[in-house]
Each structure stands twice: as structure tokens, then as C-alpha cells.
Amino acid sequence: MHTKVLSATTLINDDVKNRAGDDLGKIEEVMLDVDNGRISYAVLSFGGFLGMGDKLFAIPWSALNLDTEEKCFYLNVDQKQLENAPGFDKNHWPNMADPEWGRSVHDYYNVTPYQN
Amino acid sequence: MHTKVLSATTLINDDVKNRAGDDLGKIEEVMLDVDNGRISYAVLSFGGFLGMGDKLFAIPWSALNLDTEEKCFYLNVDQKQLENAPGFDKNHWPNMADPEWGRSVHDYYNVTPYQN
Numbered sequence: 234m235h236t237k238v239l240s241a242t243t244l245i246n247d248d249v250k251n252r253a254g255d256d257l258g259k260i261e262e263v264m265l266d267v268d269n270g271r272i273s274y275a276v277l278s279f280g281g282f283l284g285m286g287d288k289l290f291a292i293p294w295s296a297l298n299l300d301t302e303e304k305c306f307y308l309n310v311d312q313k314q315l316e317n318a319p320g321f322d323k324n325h326w327p328n329m330a331d332p333e334w335g336r337s338v339h340d341y342y343n344v345t346p347y348q349n
Numbered sequence: 350m351h352t353k354v355l356s357a358t359t360l361i362n363d364d365v366k367n368r369a370g371d372d373l374g375k376i377e378e379v380m381l382d383v384d385n386g387r388i389s390y391a392v393l394s395f396g397g398f399l400g401m402g403d404k405l406f407a408i409p410w411s412a413l414n415l416d417t418e419e420k421c422f423y424l425n426v427d428q429k430q431l432e433n434a435p436g437f438d439k440n441h442w443p444n445m446a447d448p449e450w451g452r453s454v455h456d457y458y459n460v461t462p463y464q465n
Binding site for chain 2: 236237238239240241242244245262263264265266267268269270271272273274276294295299328329330347
């Protein structure tokens with residue numbers, strides 16, 4: 234059996250990499266669609282280009298793959314794509330329940346939103 | 350629009366009550382089915398009968414209803430039912446990926462397990 238049931242807090246601070254092994258930051262938060270019982274997004278922090286602080290990115294959960302042995306998540310983008318991704322800073326979180334915003338984020342990472 | 354997308358860490362420590370207003374404890378953890386993108390259980394701590402420490406209970410997510418204004422969850426059991434519910438102590442967590450264990454817990458709270 235391969236199902237993994239893990240506590241939300243143990244996932245926070247896990248590293249995120251791509252398959253080439255590049256560091257893409259770490260998990261800052263896990264966002265839950267409470268009514269539908271779904272994990273919607275992980276919030277990834279990736280930091281400090283151009284002397285600015287960490288930037289945050291909402292990554293659709295389905296775009297991430299957990300490697301429990303390595304305790305890291307894989308996300309199939311390169312650093313350049315992430316630098317250009319729709320992000321936000323820690324004082325200006327988007328409304329993640331907005332379906333239009335959700336579609337654009339899913340499109341960027343080339344995954345399909347879940348069906349309720 | 351009523352969908353609520355909230356961070357996992359903000360849900361921890363929320364109070365749990367029943368509709369009669371009885372205190373049933375608080376949310377200790379949120380358990381995630383990582384591969385299927387589902388919120389599986391909330392771990393509820395309810396404390397201290399008979400001089401023992403808090404006991405923990407895995408509550409199927411679908412048995413809980415969040416009231417965002419009150420910042421509390423409603424669970425439709427009385428305290429007596431919870432005292433007799435299948436629980437565990439903080440050093441002996443069950444394997445929450447075990448389907449047989451999962452069925453018995455869902456049965457106790459009279460809810461249906463989600464379909465992957």
C-alpha cells in the first residue's frame with residue numbers, strides 16, 4: 234500500500250526540488266479547501282533574488298510529488314520558470330478560493346484543477 | 350461563493366463543539382492523504398478524564414463542519430460518545446493509512462470514506 238497519511242505540520246519546511254536536483258525553496262504552508270476536504274495548494278517560499286526577500290508561490294497540490302524517504306517534494310519546473318511564476322509577498326496573499334486565480338495558477342504549472 | 354481555502358496551521362488549536370454547545374476539545378493536527386490530495390482526519394485532543402492526560406481521537410474530516418466566524422468546528426457527538434470512541438495516546442498513533450482502521454473510524458462517526 235502506497236497511501237501516505239501525514240500530518241500537515243510535518244510537511245512544512247520540507248525542501249522542494251526539480252528532477253535535475255535544483256533547489257526550488259521550501260514548503261511554507263499547506264492550503265486546505267475545508268468544505269471539499271481537499272489539499273488545494275502548497276505555498277512555496279523561494280528566496281532572495283535581486284536583494285529582495287523571499288517570494289511566495291502557490292503551487293497546485295497535484296503539481297507536487299512527495300518523496301517520503303528524501304523528505305522533499307518534486308516540482309517539475311526550472312528555477313527560471315519559477316522566477317517568472319505568479320507569486321506574491323508575505324503581506325499580500327491572494328484569495329485562493331477565487332476560481333479565476335485558481336485556473337491561471339493551474340495553467341502555469343500545466344495541471345488540471347480537481348473536481349469537487 | 351462559500352469555498353474556504355485556509356492554511357493548515359490556522360486550523361490547529363481551533364475548538365471543537367457539538368450543536369448543544371458542549372466542549373469536545375481542540376484540533377491537535379490535520380492529517381493529509383498526500384497522494385490523493387485529500388484531508389483525511391483531524392486529530393482531536395479531549396482531555397483529562399479520570400486523572401489521565403489528554404486522549405487523542407482521529408475524526409474523519411467529513412464528520413466535521415467549520416464555522417469560520419466562530420473559528421470552531423462542529424462534530425455531531427455527545428461527550429459520552431467521545432469518551433467511548435476509539436482513541437489513542439500521543440505516543441501511540443495508529444497507522445491512519447490502514448483501510449480497515451479507517452473503515453471502523455468512519456463507521457463510529459457514521460460517515461462514508463471519500464473515494465479516491
